[in-house]
Amino acid sequence: MINPSATPERYPYQNEPIWSKSEKVLARTAFDAALGRELHEVIREAKKMASQIKQSSDLWDLERYLTQHRTEIDRKYDYRYSRLTQVFGRLLHEGRLQEEELRGLREDKLKMIFSFAKFLAEEAA
Amino acid sequence: MINPSATPERYPYQNEPIWSKSEKVLARTAFDAALGRELHEVIREAKKMASQIKQSSDLWDLERYLTQHRTEIDRKYDYRYSRLTQVFGRLLHEGRLQEEELRGLREDKLKMIFSFAKFLAEEAA
Numbered sequence: 001m002i003n004p005s006a007t008p009e010r011y012p013y014q015n016e017p018i019w020s021k022s023e024k025v026l027a028r029t030a031f032d033a034a035l036g037r038e039l040h041e042v043i044r045e046a047k048k049m050a051s052q053i054k055q056s057s058d059l060w061d062l063e064r065y066l067t068q069h070r071t072e073i074d075r076k077y078d079y080r081y082s083r084l085t086q087v088f089g090r091l092l093h094e095g096r097l098q099e100e101e102l103r104g105l106r107e108d109k110l111k112m113i114f115s116f117a118k119f120l121a122e123e124a125a
Numbered sequence: 126m127i128n129p130s131a132t133p134e135r136y137p138y139q140n141e142p143i144w145s146k147s148e149k150v151l152a153r154t155a156f157d158a159a160l161g162r163e164l165h166e167v168i169r170e171a172k173k174m175a176s177q178i179k180q181s182s183d184l185w186d187l188e189r190y191l192t193q194h195r196t197e198i199d200r201k202y203d204y205r206y207s208r209l210t211q212v213f214g215r216l217l218h219e220g221r222l223q224e225e226e227l228r229g230l231r232e233d234k235l236k237m238i239f240s241f242a243k244f245l246a247e248e249a250a
Contacts, residue, residue: 039181046184050175056164059171063191070185 017108019081027084030101034091035077042069085109089116093124142233144206152209155226159216160202167194210234214241218249 019027049062078087091097092113102110144152174187203212216222217238227235 039184043178043181043184046187047175047178050172050187053168053172056168059164059168059191060195062171062175063188063195066184066188066191070188 016082017085017106017112019084019109020106023105023109024081026102026104027088028079030088030097031077031079031084033101034096035073038073038096042066042073085112086116088113090120092117093120141207142210142231142237144209144234145231148230148234149206151227151229152213153204155213155222156202156204156209158226159221160198163198163221167191167198210237211241213238215245217242218245 046062046066049058049065053059053062076087076090088097088102089112092099092102093116102113105113171187171191174183174190178184178187201212201215213222213227214237217224217227218241227238230238
């Protein structure tokens with residue numbers, strides 16, 4: 001077994017960066033801010049859709065909208081450190097997070113985040 | 126095989142009353158009226174819930190409310206003549222239909238409808 005103290009910047013079992021305490025605070029703040037903004041957007045849209053309901057099909061459109069966004073949010077906002085660079089990459093790509101909100105993360109993580117955002121942008125193009 | 130024309134008041138294969146043309150019109154009107162009222166109630170409640178959303182849990186409460194009522198309405202409003210006396214019995218029991226809306230149905234059907242409403246009332250008691 002590899003001694004973890006011999007490789008202080010890596011978990012012993014995976015090629016993943018470790019997150020310092022200050023990085024964790026920053027990551028949590030950025031994550032919560034993006035999630036809060038997305039929820040706020042869904043709440044605003046749901047209120048708008050509800051206010052315009054005229055018939056039953058509008059009602060079930062609202063239900064479908066909510067189910068779809070709950071599922072998407074659940075899948076997207078995965079706060080595991082092993083997933084976080086991809087999560088932030090996606091949020092950057094979607095414009096739900098600004099680069100300056102990630103300032104303070106180490107270079108290795110920013111590189112992974114930007115690289116994943118770039119991958120998604122190229123995929124979408 | 127039994128000749129249907131020899132048993133004009135019954136389907137040949139089941140102990141079910143047949144519905145005359147005027148009864149079908151009446152049944153459809155009563156059915157649609159009850160469904161319309163229930164949908165109107167759900168729409169009103171959904172609009173109220175949406176207007177009061179403050180946080181994400183309120184949003185998912187609304188989703189759950191809609192899913193639950195869509196499922197319940199789908200199950201309850203079953204317009205098959207083989208099911209209709211029970212459907213009307215339930216709607217009477219729930220106060221979603223008034224007896225006078227069924228006036229014009231033949232006595233055999235009214236008896237089955239009232240009997241099922243009574244059964245549900247006793248079950249609930």
